[in-house]
Amino acid sequence: MMAGAAFTRTITFTAPDVPGMVFPPFPAGQIDGLGIYTKRQLLDQTDGGSLRGERRDVVTYVCKRAGEFTIPATQYTWFDLETQQLRTTELPGQTLKVAVNPALATASGTDSASVVAASRSISWWMLTGLAVAALLLLLVGKSARFRHVLADLFTPFRPLHLQPLNPTERSQQQK
Structure with missing residues (x-):
């Protein structure tokens, strides 16, 4: 086996x-x-x-x-x-x-090298992502127009509040 x-x-x-x-x-x-x-x-x-x-x-x-x-x-x-x-x-x-199992042995030998390469690649992308996020925060703070563009970009992801199907007295009083 x-x-x-x-x-x-x-x-x-x-x-x-x-x-x-x-x-x-x-x-x-x-x-x-x-x-x-x-x-x-x-x-x-x-x-x-x-x-x-x-x-x-x-x-x-x-x-x-x-x-x-x-x-x-x-x-x-x-x-x-x-x-x-x-x-x-x-x-x-x-x-x-x-x-x-020779097929598993060769795969595990290459795994350690690819894991190191992947971790270096991930840390590079994380550093780049942090730099881009910092730049975006800086732009949001400085420009009202950029804030509007960014707000419009995220509008589809905002929750949509619907009217209740069976309103109670309490929900009708809040109107």
Whole structure:
């Protein structure tokens, strides 16, 4: 498996006469280096007055980087009505060996240089924007004509106050 790959694990609980919301959610947890995304569904079915409850948790694991990762085993304990005994089921753990993805490695190598270049470009644009804003403020303060032009430019963005559709006595008194 390579970095950037994804796979899913589906855990389904089902039982007659038990609503799906009673079943415990799958404890996906967090694992450094893996993105873990869980989609939980309750899929209860009723037929002629009988209920069949179902809960389905679909867990998607995304390998963010190279390395060795262990998805721990999970145990579920429940009371079996047929045998009148407490039972335990274990979902086995899994160890993943994730290899470096050459496509992601070259992209990340160029990212750091492009981030530095972009930050320099952003700071240049910020400095230019501040200088233009200062110049505009200076012009607004000095020229009445420029203030009118600027006000006309922003007129479409001003809020438009409409009359109420169902005026109350209070709003009619304010007129």
